[in-house]
Structures are given as C-alpha cells and as structure tokens.
Amino acid sequence: MRATAIILMVAFHFVWDLNYFGYIRTDIPNGFFWKELRAIIVSLFLFSVGASLVYSYQGGISAKKLAWRTVKISSAALLVTLSSLFTLPEHWIYFGILHFIAVATLLLVWLVGKPKLALLLSLFIFSAYIAIEIPWNWPFSYIEQYISKHPSDLVTLFPWLALPLLGIWAANFRIFRLAPANQHAINPYLTLLSQHSLLIYLLHQPLLFAGFSAIEWINCKRPVIST
Template sequence: MSAKPTNKRVYTVDLMRFSAIVLMVIFHFIYDLKFFGWVPSEIPDGAGWREFRYVILTLFFLCVGFSLAAVHGGKFKKKHFVKRLIQLILASAAVTLSSLIMAPQNWIFFGVLHFIAVASLLCVGFSGFPKTALIVGIAIIVVYNLGWVSGVWPFQPIRHLLPGYTNDYVGLFPWTGVVLIGIWLAYQAWFLNDPAKSFPRSKIVLFASKHSLIIYLIHQPILFAIFGAISWSLSV
C-alpha cells in the first residue's frame, strides 16, 4: 500500500543512517589499524569485509532515495536540490584532492559522495513515481548481477587514465538501483508509520543523522591524525 511521502522525520530513517555511520566508522577504524600495520586484516576486499561494506552502502543509499522522495516527491524544490548538489560536489572534490595527496597510487575518482551527487541527478526525476522507481531500481540490480553491464561503467574508455585500484569506488550499477528502491520506500504506508516510532528518541542519533555529511568528511582525517600521532610517538 502506497501513501504520500512526508516531510515529518521518520525515526527509522534516522536509525538507518546512524547505523550506517557507526558501521562506517568501525570499518575505517579497522582499515586504519591495517594501514599502520598494527593488525592483520583482509579489509576492505576480503571475505566478509566486502559484504560488511555492502551493508553500509545499502543503508546510506536507501536513505538517500528516501530523502529525495521526502523533499521532492510532491514538487521539485530546485533551490534545495542545487544547494545540496553543490555541497556534495565540493565534498567529493575534497575527498579526491585529499586522496591524491595521501594515496596518489590509489586516489578516489568516484567514491561514495561522487556517487550520491550523480545518483541524485539521475534519480530525482523518479521521486514522484514510486512504482516506476521500484521497477527501474530492481531492473538495474538484476542486469548488473546477470553480468549484462559492468560495475565500472561508464569509465571503461578512460580506465587507462585511472588508478588500477582505488581506495573507494561505488558503481552506478548496481547502487543506483538501491537509491531508487529508497524512493519507493518513502511511499510505503507501513514505513511512513515509522516502525521505530516506539523507540526513545536519542539526541545522538538525531544529531548524527542530521550531520551525516560532515561526519563522513571528518571522521577519517581524525582517525588518521590520532593513529599517525600514536605511530610517530612509538617510533621516537
């Protein structure tokens, strides 16, 4: 059963986004421990870790789709969309620039924030059409898993200009499909009724959810600075 998207906060979405943030910090914490040589680990591409990352991305991108529908489902709000898009583009540029400085061999050319910016452009037109969004979203995931389209599309023609391995990559296939399913989710009465409505509201959850972009940008530099300082002090 479908309903109209709501502008009211759905605490379930806040919990989903908060969970993604916590899992992301854990993921990067372990990654950094491996980077500094303190623990043996197959993160980020070893068995289990890849799936761990998929859980994080799924939670984030369902929330992206939900937000697109909640904001633009009734009427496209150009000013809001452009402002958010500019924020994402600037944040993406910062990620790319910092990766070129810190890991020039594995610099990030299309990571999470790059993907969200492009997926927002591609998916906002579906924000008022939940059934179509669901069908197209499932189709994108299916054709990817059938091997009919590459996960590195549309970068194949310039692959020789890009790093052989990048520290963060999110393909338009299949992940755009998850954003579209998030749009569909924003119209489902059972979800808008807020499955987590009986949970006590946590100020920490709400704060993290509202400021997820800032947290995404600063948590890894903070972790690196802490671990770098510890590593330096141990070597003195």
C-alpha cells in the same frame, strides 16, 4: 538506517587504519566479511538517499534547494578526491560514494512521485547486473588508463542506482513515516548522527588517520632504553 550506516562506517575505517598502520593483519576491504560489510554499509547509505529524496521533494522540487544540495555534496566529493590524491596517490578516489550521491540526486529526484516506476527500474538494474557480465569499474573501464587502477572507494552507477531507487519506492509506504506526535520517541543521538552524516563522513577518517600518525610519531621519538 543512516545512523547505523555511519556507525558501521566509522568502525570499518577504524579497522582499516589498524591494518594500514600494522597493528593487525586482515584483508580489508576485499576479504571475506569485510567485502560484505562494505556492501551493507553502502546499501544502507544509498537506500537512505532515495528515501530522503522523497521526504525532501515530495511537495515539489525546489530548484534552489536542489542546487544547494548538489553543490554541497559535489564540493565534498571534490575534497575527497583531492585529499585522496595527496594521501593515497595509488588509490585515489575518482568516483566514491559522495560522487555517486551527487549524480544520483540529479538523476532520480524526478522520480519521487513515481514509486512504481522507481521499483521497476530498480528491479531492472538488479536483474541486468545478475544477467550481464560487465567490468567491475564500468563505465570508467573506458578511461582506466587515466585513472586510479585500484581506488580506495568506488561506487559505480551500475548496479548501485538500484538502491536509491528502492528507497524512493519504500519511502512511500506508511511504515517509513512517523507522525510528528511520535517523533520525540526517536533517540536524539541517532537523529544527530543522521543529520550530520556528511560532516562525520568528511572528518572521521582524517581524524582517525591523524591520531594513528601521531601515535607512530611518538613511538619513533621515544628513546630506546638499553639494559
């Protein structure tokens, strides 16, 4: 699931860059299909977050391991915020998917041994989201005069917490567990993508953006031949 999310994310941002640099014209990320595709990508990532918490901490919560995970993801989230302030000042990211994962880890790790409670909370959040009309950027709506009006990435705790909660519940089913003897059957490239998902997340867009910027610079420097 995580490897699929990584592949879709890179493809999504590639199209976003094509649109940004004027090679195509499409309403990404808010237009038809693109908005739904983004929701699918985020859902895959966040479901995987919940499942990973179970696999990592089902034998007991290690304070050292949890602290290192939190520091690593929080540092990456801060890097995303700072880079977006320089590259997209009108759309800088104050609470994107990495910020969400850091906070969700601390909130939900205590539920890894309580799958039924996790499912109940997930259903409650889904139901409340459908039944209650709230601002699209809640709870940040209370400080919206101080933050980006249209961030290029925003993953709020409500309703997205429902997905890692669902992942915690689902990871307790045998269908999601692979016996060690059968793990060789997993495609090594998928494993590589999944294991290095954070690094890929941080590097792929700067590399794509730099590549398109270099093409733009070369095109500007190319001499015009008149006939």
